[in-house]
Amino acid sequence: NAGVTQTPKFRILKIGQSMTLQCAQDMNHNYMYWYRQDPGMGLKLIYYSVGAGITDKGEVPNGYNVSRSTTEDFPLRLELAAPSQTSVYFCASRLSGSYRTDTQYFGPGTRLTVL
Amino acid sequence: QKEVEQNSGPLSVPEGAIASLNCTYSDRVSQSFFWYRQYSGKSPELIMSIYSNGDKEDGRFTAQLNKASQYVSLLIRDSQPSDSATYLCAGGGDKIIFGKGTRLHILP
Numbered sequence: 001n002a003g004v005t006q007t008p009k010f011r012i013l014k015i016g017q018s019m020t021l022q023c024a025q026d027m028n029h030n031y032m033y034w035y036r037q038d039p040g041m042g043l044k045l046i047y048y049s050v051g052a053g054i055t056d057k058g059e060v061p062n063g064y065n066v067s068r069s070t071t072e073d074f075p076l077r078l079e080l081a082a083p084s085q086t087s088v089y090f091c092a093s094r095l096s097g098s099y100r101t102d103t104q105y106f107g108p109g110t111r112l113t114v115l
Numbered sequence: 116q117k118e119v120e121q122n123s124g125p126l127s128v129p130e131g132a133i134a135s136l137n138c139t140y141s142d143r144v145s146q147s148f149f150w151y152r153q154y155s156g157k158s159p160e161l162i163m164s165i166y167s168n169g170d171k172e173d174g175r176f177t178a179q180l181n182k183a184s185q186y187v188s189l190l191i192r193d194s195q196p197s198d199s200a201t202y203l204c205a206g207g208g209d210k211i212i213f214g215k216g217t218r219l220h221i222l223p
Contacts, residue, residue, distance in 0.1 A: 033211065042121075042203060042215035043159070050209050058210060090158055094211070102147050102166070104211060106158040 001026050004107035006091050012113045013081040021076040021110050023091030031094035032074040033104070034058075034066065036087040043090065049074055050096075081114045088112070117142040121204050121214035129222050134191040136217050138204030143185065150178055150189045151203040153216065159203055162189070194221045 007022045025032065030051050035043040035058075045058030049068040063085060065077040074093075078085060088111050094104040118141040128134040136150075147166055151159035165171045165178040165187065177190040187206065191198055201216040 031209070035213070043205075043213040045210060045212060048210060056210070059212065096147075096209075102164055103161060104149060104164075104205075105161065109158050 003027065004091055004093050004105055006089075006107035006110050008110060009108065010111045012115060013078075014115060015081060015083065017081050018077070018079050019081070021078070021089055021091075021112075023074045023076065023107060024072050025074075025093040025105075026072065027093060027095065027105070028071060029093035029095045029105075030071070031096050031104075032068065033092040033094070034064070034074070034076045035090045035092065036060065036085075037090060037109075038087050046076065046089075078112075083114050086112060086114045117145070117207065117210070117212050119204055119206055119212050119214040121202075121217050123215055124218040125220050126217055127220045127222055128194050130194060130196060132194055134194045134198065134219055134221070136189040136191075136202050136204070136219065138187045138189075138206075138214055140185050140187070140206045140212075142207070143182075144208060145206045146208050147211070148178075148180060148187045148204070148206040149211070150176075150187075151205065152198075153201045153203055155201075162202075191219075196221050196223050 004025045033048045034046040047066040049055045091107040150162045153159045165180045175192045179188045203216045204214040
């Protein structure tokens with residue numbers, strides 16, 4: 001299993017540009033998450049999904065959109081990039097439904113800079 | 116707004132000693148709690164999850180949960196220099212919220 005994969009690893013955007021961060025998992029996990037981590041800070045939840053076709057806002061959703069058409073994929077869309085969106089973005093997947101199997105695994109991250 | 120609070124540290128512990136990391140949370144309905152380790156420039160890696168009151172042990176790590184006090188902790192026994200990292204506490208139900216993390220430094 002590849003686990004959680006994210007592309008790209010690095011990206012530089014100009015203010016106002018748009019892009020999609022890709023996230024995929026091959027563990028058949030039902031839950032998926034997008035977090036951002038600013039330097040020296042913890043992770044802030046952007047959006048999450050409890051299954052295909054279901055998404056919900058996290059702590060910092062403004063400026064982002066998501067979709068979940070399949071169990072495997074959970075892309076994050078930035079429509080009009082702003083310098084405040086410069087951060088490292090982590091995708092995570094989680095198998096939930098039983099306390100014995102509740103685990104959350106992270107992808108390697110995407111480092112995004114908006115200039 | 117749900118919150119997870121951690122002391123940012125740094126926490127310095129001599130090699131071989133016990134490191135104690137603490138976390139409090141504001142949401143009484145939170146069901147699942149996780150401890151992660153994060154090395155600089157890397158993604159978080161899961162150390163342990165805990166759901167029931169009491170202790171859960173895995174090797175050198177012990178997680179403790181007290182739902183009445185809304186408190187979760189992580190003990191690291193026989194601390195090693197390789198344990199030097201940032202430790203993230205997280206909790207919630209469907210929505211998993213993270214604390215800011217505690218930097219741990221193991222002194223050789």
